[in-house]
Amino acid sequence: xxxxxxxxxxxxxxxxxxxxxxxxxxxxxxxxxxxxxxxxxxxxxxxxxxxxxxxxxxxxxxxxxxxxxxxxxxxxxxxxxxxxxxxxxxxxxxxxxxxxxxxxxxxxxxxxxxxxxxxxxxxxxxxxxxxxxxxxxxxxxxxxxxxxxxxxxxxxxxxxxxxxxxxxxxxxxxxxxxxxxxxxxxxxxxxxxxxxxxxxxxxxxxxxxxxxxxxxxxxxxxxxxxxxxxxxxxxxxxxxxxxxxxxxxxxxxxxxxxxxxxxxxxxxxxxxxxxxxxxxxxxxxxxxxxxxxxxxxxxxxxxxxxxxxxxxxxxxxxxxxxxxxxxxxxxxxxxxxxxxxxxxxxxxxxxxxxxxxxxxxxxxxxxxxxxxxxxxxxxxxxxxxxxxxxxx
Amino acid sequence: xxxxxxxxxxxxxxxxxxxxxxxxxxxxxxxxxxxxxxxxxxxxxxxxxxxxxxxxxxxxxxxxxxxxxxxxxxxxxxxxxxxxxxxxxxxxxxxxxxxxxxxxxxxxxxxxxxxxxxxxxxxxxxxxxxxxxxxxxxxxxxxxxxxxxxxxxxxxxxxxxxxxxxxxxxxxxxxxxxxxxxxxxxxxxxxxxxxxxxxxxxxxxxxxxxxxxxxxxxxxxxxxxxxxxxxxxxxxxxxxxxxxxxxxxxxxxxxxxxxxxxxxxxxxxxxxxxxxxxxxxxxxxxxxxxxxxxxxxxxxxxxxxxxxxxxxxxxxxxxxxxxxxxxxxxxxxxxxxxxxxxxxxxxxxxxxxxxxxxxxxxxxxxxxxxxxxxxxxxxxxxxxxxxxxxxxxxxxxxxxxxxxxxxxxxxxxxxxxxxxxxxxxxxxxxxxx
Numbered sequence: 067x068x069x070x071x072x073x074x075x076x077x078x079x080x081x082x083x084x085x086x087x088x089x090x091x092x093x094x095x096x097x098x099x100x101x102x103x104x105x106x107x108x109x110x111x112x113x114x115x116x117x118x119x120x121x122x123x124x125x126x127x128x129x130x131x132x133x134x135x136x137x138x139x140x141x142x143x144x145x146x147x148x149x150x151x152x153x154x155x156x157x158x159x160x161x162x163x164x165x166x167x168x169x170x171x172x173x174x175x176x177x178x179x180x181x182x183x184x185x186x187x188x189x190x191x192x193x194x195x196x197x198x199x200x201x202x203x204x205x206x207x208x209x210x211x212x213x214x215x216x217x218x219x220x221x222x223x224x225x226x227x228x229x230x231x232x233x234x235x236x237x238x239x240x241x242x243x244x245x246x247x248x249x250x251x252x253x254x255x256x257x258x259x260x261x262x263x264x265x266x267x268x269x270x271x272x273x274x275x276x277x278x279x280x281x282x283x284x285x286x287x288x289x290x291x292x293x294x295x296x297x298x299x300x301x302x303x304x305x306x307x308x309x310x311x312x313x314x315x316x317x318x319x320x321x322x323x324x325x326x327x328x329x330x331x332x333x334x335x336x337x338x339x340x341x342x343x344x345x346x347x348x349x350x351x352x353x354x355x356x357x358x359x360x361x362x363x364x365x366x367x368x369x370x371x372x373x374x375x376x377x378x379x380x381x382x383x384x385x386x387x388x389x390x391x392x393x394x395x396x397x398x399x400x401x402x403x404x405x406x407x408x409x410x411x412x413x414x415x416x417x418x419x420x421x422x423x424x425x426x427x428x429x430x431x432x433x434x435x436x437x438x439x440x441x442x443x444x445x446x447x448x449x450x451x452x453x454x455x456x457x458x
Numbered sequence: 459x460x461x462x463x464x465x466x467x468x469x470x471x472x473x474x475x476x477x478x479x480x481x482x483x484x485x486x487x488x489x490x491x492x493x494x495x496x497x498x499x500x501x502x503x504x505x506x507x508x509x510x511x512x513x514x515x516x517x518x519x520x521x522x523x524x525x526x527x528x529x530x531x532x533x534x535x536x537x538x539x540x541x542x543x544x545x546x547x548x549x550x551x552x553x554x555x556x557x558x559x560x561x562x563x564x565x566x567x568x569x570x571x572x573x574x575x576x577x578x579x580x581x582x583x584x585x586x587x588x589x590x591x592x593x594x595x596x597x598x599x600x601x602x603x604x605x606x607x608x609x610x611x612x613x614x615x616x617x618x619x620x621x622x623x624x625x626x627x628x629x630x631x632x633x634x635x636x637x638x639x640x641x642x643x644x645x646x647x648x649x650x651x652x653x654x655x656x657x658x659x660x661x662x663x664x665x666x667x668x669x670x671x672x673x674x675x676x677x678x679x680x681x682x683x684x685x686x687x688x689x690x691x692x693x694x695x696x697x698x699x700x701x702x703x704x705x706x707x708x709x710x711x712x713x714x715x716x717x718x719x720x721x722x723x724x725x726x727x728x729x730x731x732x733x734x735x736x737x738x739x740x741x742x743x744x745x746x747x748x749x750x751x752x753x754x755x756x757x758x759x760x761x762x763x764x765x766x767x768x769x770x771x772x773x774x775x776x777x778x779x780x781x782x783x784x785x786x787x788x789x790x791x792x793x794x795x796x797x798x799x800x801x802x803x804x805x806x807x808x809x810x811x812x813x814x815x816x817x818x819x820x821x822x823x824x825x826x827x828x829x830x831x832x833x834x835x836x837x838x839x840x841x842x843x844x845x846x847x848x849x850x851x852x853x854x855x856x857x858x859x860x861x862x863x864x865x866x867x868x869x870x871x872x873x874x875x876x877x878x879x880x881x882x883x884x885x886x887x888x889x890x891x
Contacts, residue, residue, distance in 0.1 A: 097891070158484060193486075195486065202499040202501075214493070250888050252493045314888075315890060316887075356891050
């Protein structure tokens with residue numbers, strides 16, 4: 067590996083080791099967690115749908131996108147977010163960085179073979195409260211601090227192949243697994259002054275690992291030289307949550323939804339493109355497996371524009387603006403249905419290109435978003451960085 | 459080209475470093491807690507948690523105690539004397555001859571000496587003023603581990619009583635005044651005849667008895683030395699100071715404390731231990747309104763047991779045997795109760811030095827409650843998957859014997875009997891969703 071690449075992979079390993087899927091929202095506590103789309107900084111800045119982009123060759127959610135990948139490539143992304151929330155009785159802030167995806171593509175005689183690992187559901191959150199409880203039945207009280215911590219999430223690992231069936235039509239297929247685990251631990255600690263000595267904390271909880279199959283097909287077509295349309299459909303099998311040997315809680319099986327994503331990019335001028343897309347996820351199928359709250363189908367949309375007439379540090383660059391609005395699938399008793407709306411801006415730089423092939427690309431996206439569910443509001447800034455390297 | 463790759467690398471690396479600082483999304487109002495455990499406190503009376511209690515004495519000997527005790531009619535009861543023997547007299551001395559050369563001389567003559575005794579000035583065993591301390595050459599030998607007020611030697615097939623109880627008799631070696639406000643030691647000079655009584659290189663004597671000659675006092679003796687003044691054969695106008703070594707020491711006292719009938723006693727020299735045999739109920743009932751929170755009777759399970767502490771109330775020890783310093787209380791499982799009082803014991807249930815109790819807690823009016831954590835022990839008792847259950851727990855001092863003083867606690871028949879305080883937490887199972 068060249069000395070130039072070492073810091074890149076060093077940073078990658080740092081995130082993999084420290085925070086493979088860090089929590090970024092308190093809404094991760096609802097249902098199976100907070101869904102997020104494993105897409106790059108370009109996709110984030112152009113509406114977040116992740117399909118139908120021109121040049122989005124290593125998209126995790128678009129199986130056909132890599133059909134025209136000219137050289138072996140790797141792409142990965144980081145997302146750092148800073149959020150604060152406000153609810154009726156509490157408020158707070160938090161920050162975190164997560165690793166949305168890494169994807170590799172390798173052109174072959176069959177087509178482009180892809181291998182990707184990306185996030186799917188974020189389940190990292192905690193809740194803590196301190197209060198007085200009656201201990202002895204005759205008025206004696208003690209202060210306890212209750213803490214619950216959920217740490218983990220669900221990811222996808224996919225292998226796929228994509229190829230062009232005609233000069234204007236690409237198709238792709240992926241198969242993969244939902245994987246991951248979650249630790250859910252309740253802890254009650256006692257104030258030593260109130261109970262007359264040090265008492266070890268009461269703990270209950272366990273760890274579950276997740277397993278499930280998924281498959282995805284997609285197709286993309288160029289309509290003349292001014293429009294590219296794309297669609298991807300993902301089927302997901304049942305998700306098994308398997309407790310480990312030290313866990314008292316039961317195993318569960320959750321039905322995961324099928325998902326349809328469609329998107330299109332129109333070339334408005336040689337330097338200006340517009341993208342729009344939508345997705346539908348049948349999350350209501352998951353509702354039956356949830357003991358708390360519920361789940362509903364979601365239909366989200368997003369879009370953006372990209373202007374390519376820019377040069378930064380002497381490199382061909384693009385400015386992007388986008389917006390998306392997405393209902394969140396999981397609901398909870400006594401709260402309004404949650405949704406997320408995000409404005410985004412971004413910058414893309416072709417760091418190295420030769421003979422029309424981009425060998426190194428950097429995409430940045432800055433998002434300002436709001437998640438709300440009645441009295442609960444969560445506002446966040448999020449900065450996404452993605453890098454694609456080719457020709458290694 | 460290199461510059462472009464460098465930009466990509468630096469941006470990614472800086473992002474990676476940023477990733478190392480995380481603040482988990484946390485709700486502060488508790489509304490997201492998936493559980494609502496109920497915690498209740500249950501206090502079991504002695505009859506409800508224990509089957510029997512038994513105090514045992516005789517662990518260790520007074521000769522193992524770091525500080526020996528001197529007492530004369532202390533609180534009108536206690537007499538205690540220290541007997542010490544110096545078993546290695548010097549064989550040679552290094553002396554310069556007339557040419558200034560250092561030579562070993564083994565043909566020296568003892569012309570005198572002195573006894574040194576050092577006392578503890580930091581504990582509560584301190585007299586209020588100067589006290590007289592005397593020394594006598596013992597009229598007969600003794601065995602430090604088995605010597606007592608009436609017995610000099612009590613080994614296999616060898617029982618020898620003192621000619622007079624308390625190692626009395628013998629030749630007086632002199633006395634000295636110890637003023638704790640001035641020093642921590644005394645010196646008793648010896649002439650050559652007195653040194654001869656204590657032995658010489660080839661004929662070790664029987665030893666020395668130290669006694670306190672000021673009534674109503676109890677003090678702690680840390681160490682004694684025998685220093686010998688010798689005149690060398692090769693340089694007879696010189697006197698050299700040599701030390702006897704290999705000191706063995708014990709203290710003998712009278713009376714010995716009476717056995718306790720139903721009380722709890724820990725410490726002393728030899729030490730006391732108290733063994734409790736636990737017999738826990740399968741279920742307990744919470745007091746007052748707490749049964750509205752949990753289903754009563756509440757089954758005892760290891761998962762529910764958050765804390766178990768043995769609550770003891772200190773009682774006044776016999777005045778002569780009240781601890782002079784903090785008493786530390788340990789608890790250990792009795793692994794083979796059928797072998798008591800010599801059963802092997804398990805590891806400490808408390809750890810460290812145990813629970814420290816101030817000496818004033820064992821004086822009249824100093825009663826206080828002491829909590830002994832037994833959570834792990836009780837949890838194993840109520841765990842059905844544990845087959846070889848240990849039901850007996852012994853209360854003892856972590857070091858035995860530590861001092862002549864012992865700690866007393868109210869027994870089952872008293873006004874403040876031992877109780878077992880349980881804190882139980884009842885909770886549903888945490889599920890994945």
